[in-house]
Amino acid sequence: MRPLVWMRTDLRTHDNPALHHACKASSRGVVAVFTICPKQWLSHDMAPIKAAFILRNLKDLSETLAKKNIALKIIETPTFATVPKLLKKLANEHECDALYFNREYEVNEQERDEEVTKVFESAGISIHAFTDQCVFAPGEVLTGKGDPYTVFTPFKKSWCAAVDEDRDRIELLSAPRKLAEMVSTPDDIPASIKGFSIADPREDLWHAGEKHAISRLNAFIENRLRSYKDARDVPAINGTSTISPYLASGVVSLRTCVHAAVQANNGKLDTGNIGATTWISELVWREFYKHILFHFPRVCKHRAFKVETERLRWNDNNEHFAAWCEGRTGFPIVDAAMRQLVQTGWMHNRLRMIVAMFLSKNLFLDWRLGERFFMRHLIDGDLAPNNGGWQWSASTGTDAAPYFRIFNTVTQSKKFDPDGSFIRKFVPELKDVDNDAIHDPSTLPELARANLDYPQPIVDLKQTRERAIEAFRELK
Structure with missing residues (x-):
């Protein structure tokens, strides 16, 4: 098998389900691809500073993948509409017989993925999709009546109980091994994207790459986690994790953050150090809102939940x-x-x-x-x-x-x-x-x-x- 791994909001090699499983299944190498869709990104109100951050992280990711003999290809096309045929063309050119990706839950992204799945399956190319942005996929944490939770506290209680029942959910996947040979050559990462010009992308504040993300996470866990409950409310001090840019672009996984906090809290999720439990709660809020977005797609469409x-x-x-x-x-x-x-x-x-x-x-x-x-x-x-x-x-x-x-x-x-x-x-x-x-x-x-x-x-x-x-x- 030669998988094509479609990178999206998961710009990392560590704890990346799609990449991990594609490399395990591969017998003839792996090709990776990232799609840049400027017009779509503009319609989604992406910030120029975020677009610049994505490009810097892609550069770091491409270099890391190349060391593992995986070429990162870049497809640039205005909107999601042309992504299915362009991905299929790339798969054909590299004789890929499987597509691996991690799921996204926004309405436009789900529609795009459904279309990609149709195009690939009709061509006899298998699809392998994984849960990555959440510890539990939307639909896995439900009320006793089988409905989605709309209140956070009972959601968190069920979420914690489910993690305690299956601690494998917060175990981390290793980065892929170095493959025998590189199937293609990596594409150059563009220095900028039309429509996303920015005078100062603040590289001094937001260093790119998963090494920096993990380093930032570790510094927070070691130095500030225990005092987080009170320190997080004081903007003049460095009391928060500042890991959110790396989570939003998938440079670090939510699981990695939960895993690190639980380890620092002697294996406990919702008891123990109040700083740790407060930060874990914030991570669960993030997952709660992903579930809400999936179950109530009107919030994706500029509609009020109420x-x-x-x-x-x-x-x-x-x-x-x-x-x-x-x-x-x-x-x-x-x-x-x-x-x-x-x-x-x-x-x-x-x-x-x-x-x-x-x-x-x-x-x-x-x-x-x-x-x-x-x-x-x-x-x-x-x-x-x-x-x-x-x-x-x-x-x-x-x-x-x-x-x-x-x-x-x-x-x-x-x-x-x-x-x-x-x-x-x-x-x-x-x-x-x-x-x-x-x-x-x-x-x-x-x-x-x-x-x-x-x-x-x-x-x-x-x-x-x-x-x-x-x-x-x-x-x-």
Whole structure:
């Protein structure tokens, strides 16, 4: 057998089911391929910084595969529509008689994979698809009635019980051995993709390659996992894993993260060190949202999970949206967070909740505007967790924040950035403001305010909170 391995959101050799099993089954070598679809990626709002990150990881992956005598081929075509015939052409050219890939769960990706499967099977080429993005494939963790879970806590309880029952689920697959010969020659990885130009891809922050991903994971596990529960909420310190860009592009697997955390927690999943169990919960949230996306595909189609919230009459205020995007709302923690996103391609998780709730509740703008802006700027843009997080904050999603639970932006700022360190880093015009006033410079005396090059708050938090609550009440 000579398998063709279709690499997608799994840009690694370690713990890669499709690659591992293809190499085990091979008797005549293996060919790998990655498809670049610029027009499709643009329609999915992929960020230029993420596209650049993918290219850097492809370069690293190609070099790693070549050392194992596996050539990585590149197919560039505008959309998914032409992928089936181009993959088939490549398979024919290299006399491949099997196609191996890891499953993806978004609607367009599933439709593409169904079409690829039809084309290949009609030509007598076998298909081998594997679960990779999740520990359990959607449909494997269900309620007692056989329905998908729509509340996280019981999902997590069932998930943990299922892992405890079958610990092999979080065992890791080895990287493939070096094969006897290389079937083809690796293609050059493009330096850029049309439509995804970026001045600074922030390579200083986001080193490419699975070695860097594993190194980052290990550093977090060894140095910060135990203190994660409290440290994760403080944006001024390095308290989170920052592994999300590598998960979103599959440079490291979810299983690898769970496996590492469980090992560090003496083999325990949901008891033991609270830092470890909190981080494991965050990983399970990621899987929960993948399952939601699969079982309720409307969330892939710009629809609210809670259908009744489609009746909300969101504000139409371009000036407020622009102020939010550009980090000039007059609320320093919001502005610092939005500038962090635009400047680095990443935003701290506590801040994601703060800015999402501010947009959807205080500005009362459609959460989909924020969801799209995030996707267009995040290096870790991933539809399921991004959509899930936005719908949680907007109270339109599954197991979302109750509509009356609205973060007070200033209170959140005082609690999680008490000395204003984070604000000063990204809003330097406030660097000389004292620790009390930095969370709400509008409280400064008029003369002091006049000397600041910083806007007044664009909304009143109390009034807008009441207005949002009333809008949700009217749905009942």
